[in-house]
Amino acid sequence: MQRRENYLYVGMDLHKDTHTAVLANCWNEKLDVITIENKPSEFIKLVKKVDKVALKLGLSPIYGLENAYGYGRSLAVWLIEKGYTVKDVNPSLAYDQRKSAPMMKKNDEHDAYCVATVLINQLHTLPDAKPEDSHWTLSQLVNRRDTLVKDGIRLKNGLHEQVSVAYPSYHKFFCDIDRKTALYFWKVYPSPGHLKNKSAEELTAELKAIASNFSKSKAQFIMDCVHNDGDTIREYQESRDFITQSLARCLEQQKEEIALIDSEIEKMLRYFDYKLTTIPGVSTATASKLIAEIGDIRRFPSADKLARYAGIAPIKFSSGGKGKEQSSKQGNRELHGLFYFLAVSMVTVPRTGKPNQPIFYAYYQRKISDGKTKSQALVCIMRRLVNIVYGMMKNKTEYRPLMVDDDAAEEQ
Incomplete structure (x- = not known):
């Protein structure tokens, strides 16, 4: 069992550009405050100052990082590689500690002190920080893919808005607006004016190069729908055509990027060997x-x-022997x-x-x-x-x- 009085507690409040450390003993006494930049050259300065205080007091330093898998990941990895003990402090625990004070205040130094307090009080229950590169890299790929998917939804909505004006019946001949054939069509024919003097045979031959199963009857159906829609050309049509073409190009690029990321994710999954x-x-x-x-x-x-x-x-929420189980919102x-x-x-x-x-x-x-x-x-x-x-x-x-x-x- 770890004895609390044998450690120098270093609570870290982590940010993108800077980290703030508060050094405390087991009696919650604040001993020093250190602020460093978030880069390895500054990590050395932090460790030297902490080791100096720890040596003077005859204590072993132990670090508590608020969310060691976010902005503090680089520091956590560096400290673990150097042989230091690093505990992961959930931000909600530090938040509860901050709220427990009679007068709530918030700044980097006080946040770091709250982390140190949590580290002291829950030393035996806090998990060790284990920021593995494999899981971190996979999570970055997943986040990147999710971002592209959300961007794709936004682009598709914008394309729907533009095409619905130029081609009111577009949903009849292109159910999926972002299919390969559809995207080519929107790039080349962003509005009916571009189909002028175009025959069904010519459109069939052109789109067959994109989709081999594209038929002449489908091309004729497109022409008939466009004819039945009437005149949809309005002022500044060229600018709206440019918007449609730009959205189609972006969607094509987005699909290519997702395919590349999926390929990279498959490589990572082979490393984990999960089925x-x-x-x-x-x-x-x-x-x-x-x-x-x-x-x-x-x-x-x-x-x-x-x-x-x-x-x-x-x-389970209960008091006095009475209560019931409820679904967790945590x-x-x-x-x-x-x-x-x-x-x-x-x-x-x-x-x-x-x-x-x-x-x-x-x-x-x-x-x-x-x-x-x-x-x-x-x-x-x-x-x-x-x-x-x-x-x-x-x-x-x-x-x-x-x-x-x-x-x-x-x-x-």
Whole structure:
């Protein structure tokens, strides 16, 4: 057991450009304040000053970093490589410590002192910081992909707005506005004026080079729709044509970038050797998000801990022996959302009338017949999925569906 009086506590408030450190002893006495820039050359200065104070007092330095996986990741990696003990302090803990004071104040020095106080009070329960490059790199790729997807939605909405004016019936001949053929069409023919003197045969030959299955009847249908729409040309049409062409070019580039990132993510997934994509409905993108949000699976001793981390395990609120379990609003909400949408896909029944996953669907219906609401039944599905994902990541096994009893895991 670590004895609190043997350590010099260094609480770190981390920012993009600068870090602030407060040195304290086990009696919460502030000993010194150090501010450094966020770069390795400054890390050496920090360590030298801390070691000097620690040597003078005969103590061992221990560092507490508020969110060691964000702005402080570089410092955390550097300190660990130098052999120092680094604890990860959740920002919510420092926030609660700050609010506990009779008069709340906020500045970098006080924030760092709150981190140091949390480090002192919860020394034996705080997790060690383990900022691994593999999980961090994968999370960066996932974040980059999510950003591009959101940009694509914004670009598509803008393209819909422009095309709906020039081609009111566009949805009849191009259901997906961002398909390869459609994007080529919007670039070359941003408005009906560009189709002037163009025959269906010429349009067919041109678009066949983009999509080999493009037919003459489709080209004639486009021409008929344009003719039936009437005159849609307005003033400053050239400028609006430019906007349409620009949006189409951006969407093409966005699709190319997503394809490159997907390829890079697949390389990273081969390094982890997890087989999450063998789960029905789990794509490469979903698997990468799960791994990035969960991190090192070894930090969770059981599936229950993972469920609690994801905010899926219920929390009991009681007093005087009375109370009830309620759904948790805490935990990793990104991970919670991933398990939720995966659970929805498991119990979805398509138009064919056959469930996507009969085992999960039967379990879902059984929970509803037991008196649970649909939302509560979905939570049960999410909890089973946590067991499955945890077991597959822990043992690096493939998905194996099994028919089992209600009280056991439905699949593993």
